[in-house]
Amino acid sequence: MKKTSILIVQGKEITLTTINDTDYISLTDMIKSEEGEDHIRNWMRNKNTIEFLGIWETLNNPDFKGVEFDTFLNEAGFNRFNMTPRKWIESTNAIGIVSKAGRNGGTYAHKDIAIEFASWISPVFKLYLIREYQRLIEHERSELALSWNIKRLLSKANYHIHTDAIKNIILSKLNISQMKKGIIYASEADLLNLALFGCTAKQWQEANPELSKTMNIRDTATINQLIVLSNIESLNAVLIKQGITKEDRLSILHNTVKEQLALLMARNAEQNFAKLESDGQEYIE
Numbered sequence: 001m002k003k004t005s006i007l008i009v010q011g012k013e014i015t016l017t018t019i020n021d022t023d024y025i026s027l028t029d030m031i032k033s034e035e036g037e038d039h040i041r042n043w044m045r046n047k048n049t050i051e052f053l054g055i056w057e058t059l060n061n062p063d064f065k066g067v068e069f070d071t072f073l074n075e076a077g078f079n080r081f082n083m084t085p086r087k088w089i090e091s092t093n094a095i096g097i098v099s100k101a102g103r104n105g106g107t108y109a110h111k112d113i114a115i116e117f118a119s120w121i122s123p124v125f126k127l128y129l130i131r132e133y134q135r136l137i138e139h140e141r142s143e144l145a146l147s148w149n150i151k152r153l154l155s156k157a158n159y160h161i162h163t164d165a166i167k168n169i170i171l172s173k174l175n176i177s178q179m180k181k182g183i184i185y186a187s188e189a190d191l192l193n194l195a196l197f198g199c200t201a202k203q204w205q206e207a208n209p210e211l212s213k214t215m216n217i218r219d220t221a222t223i224n225q226l227i228v229l230s231n232i233e234s235l236n237a238v239l240i241k242q243g244i245t246k247e248d249r250l251s252i253l254h255n256t257v258k259e260q261l262a263l264l265m266a267r268n269a270e271q272n273f274a275k276l277e278s279d280g281q282e283y284i285e
Contacts, residue, residue, distance in 0.1 A: 027097075040084075046076065054069040061095045170188075196228060196257050
C-alpha cells in the first residue's frame with residue numbers, strides 16, 4: 001500500500017495512510033461538514049464501541065492495558081462518561097486509533113476500526129467504504145503484478161544477453177565438453193553472486209544447509225538486489241565482449257553493485273517499487 005492514498009466515498013475524500021506497514025483510515029475525513037470531532041467522541045462514549053475497541057486491542061496489541069479498559073467499559077454508557085481518541089490512546093496504550101498533527105492530521109483508525117466507525121455513520125456509508133477500500137487494494141495489487149511482470153521480462157532478457165555473451169565470446173574459443181561448459185556458465189553466475197552477495201552459490205548452501213533445501217541464494221535477494229542483479233548481468237555481458245579479465249570484471253561489478261544499491265536505498269526503491277506515479281498519492285473513484 002502506498003504511504004498516502006485517497007478514497008472517494010459518497011463524494012468525500014478520505015485519507016488512507018500507512019503506519020508500520022498497516023492501513024489506517026481517517027475518521028476525521030469521514031465526518032467532515034458534519035458534527036466534526038464531536039461525532040467521534042459520541043461514538044467513543046458508546047459502551048458497544050468501547051467493548052469493540054478493547055477486544056480489538058486485546059487481539060492485536062500485547063501492550064494493551066486491560067485494567068484501564070475494564071474501568072472504561074464499566075463507566076461507558078453513563079451520561080457522565082466522556083471519551084476522546086487521545087484519552088483512549090494515552091490511558092490504554094492503544095494502537096488501533098492514532099491522532100496525527102500537522103498536514104493530513106486528525107484521528108485515524110486501523111481499517112477494522114474505521115469500518116466499524118463507518119457503520120455508526122450509516123450502513124450504506126460502511127458498504128461504500130468497504131467497496132472503495134477493496135478497489136484500492138485490487139488496483140495496487142494489479143500495479144505490483146504489472147511491475148513484477150515487467151521486471152521478470154527484463155531479467156529474462158538480461159539473462160539471455162549474459163549467457164549469449166558467455167557462449168559466443170568465452171565458449172566459442174574453447175574446445176571442451178558440455179559438462180565443462182556448464183561449469184563455466186556456473187562460474188560466471190557465481191561471479192555475479194560474489195559481486196552482489198559476497199559469496200558463491202556453494203558457499204551460501206554450506207552456510208545455510210536447512211534453508212538451501214528449498215531455496216537458492218538468489219531467492220533470498222531483496223527487491224533492490226534483484227534490480228541490481230539484472231543490471232550487472234547486462235554489464236558483465238558488455239565486459240566479456242570487451243575482453244576484460246575475470247578478476248577485473250569482478251572488481252567493476254562489485255563497485256557497480258555498491259553504487260547502485262546505495263542509490264536505490266537513498267531513493268527508497270523497495271518501498272516505492274509498486275508506484276507508477278511519482279507524487280505518492282492516488283485517487284480512486
